[in-house]
Amino acid sequence: MPDTNDESFSKSPGKVPNREQNEVDPKLLDVLVCPLSKTPLIYDKKANELISKSAGLAFPIRNGVPILLIDEARQLDEFK
Numbered sequence: 001m002p003d004t005n006d007e008s009f010s011k012s013p014g015k016v017p018n019r020e021q022n023e024v025d026p027k028l029l030d031v032l033v034c035p036l037s038k039t040p041l042i043y044d045k046k047a048n049e050l051i052s053k054s055a056g057l058a059f060p061i062r063n064g065v066p067i068l069l070i071d072e073a074r075q076l077d078e079f080k
Contacts, residue, residue: 023045024064034054034055036070037052037055039054041059049061056076057070060073060074
């Protein structure tokens, strides 16, 4: 059983130092595609979203996790 007083035990698994909590791993971005169009997504760091130009959708990123559910995406204004 791990020692709960051990400093390494209390660290969050998978947490990468020097990276903002909402930032997505660039390696992950290389493999993610839009669930609707199956085309690559564009990371909008300012809006903290993944953009699918072909589907006209913006998928949110929450706590560093892309939410690639069509029901959770917002319609992009320029595609309305």
